[in-house]
Amino acid sequence: EDQVTQSPEALRLQEGESSSLNCSYTVSGLRGLFWYRQDPGKGPEFLFTLYSAGEEKEKERLKATLTKKESFLHITAPKPEDSATYLCAVQAKAAQKLVFGQGTRLTINP
């Protein structure tokens, strides 16, 4: 069964303090790994798709990387507006659905 585990569950940082969020996964043939951002009371907002080990993508202060077993979301010099829950999901080659992790709730203090 496809599975995604995210750590930590919650992370508190000071503004400007860089860190990484982890997403470990098992999947029967990876089609893609997805990162989403979710603000309270809203639907998930798409950030990145990664397709193969070694791939990296960047957007502003965020960089996502992928290995055969895990993905990292690196956040560099975060700002308070980066506070949100970050969700990781995998899509298997034989399926259309996304399998999500429980998310990491990130808080950036000014």
Added chain:
Amino acid sequence: GAGVSQSPSNKVTEKGKDVELRCDPISGHTALYWYRQSLGQGLEFLIYFQGNSAPDKSGLPSDRFSAERTGGSVSTLTIQRTQQEDSAVYLCASSSEGRYTFKQFFGPGTRLTVL
């Protein structure tokens, strides 16, 4: 263009009543998905539509749950004889077909509370 829209945004109902939740996908998106997000649980897949057919219904938790899609566009998720454990945020997503691009765009969700 407009994103995925869902209605109502909030729904409070009594145990045993039926509810209908609506999703309007992004125009031109052929694939549509329903997910459920409960407190303490991650997002759980419910059902996937390609056009008007549903090749994957594996996530529907019981036969009280059903969904349909008409005209390759609007979808309705129906929950019959609601139970308190059905309380959750129901999210709809849509995506376009593409060889490598399968990113799903989510709506704001419908928060369902069963009293």
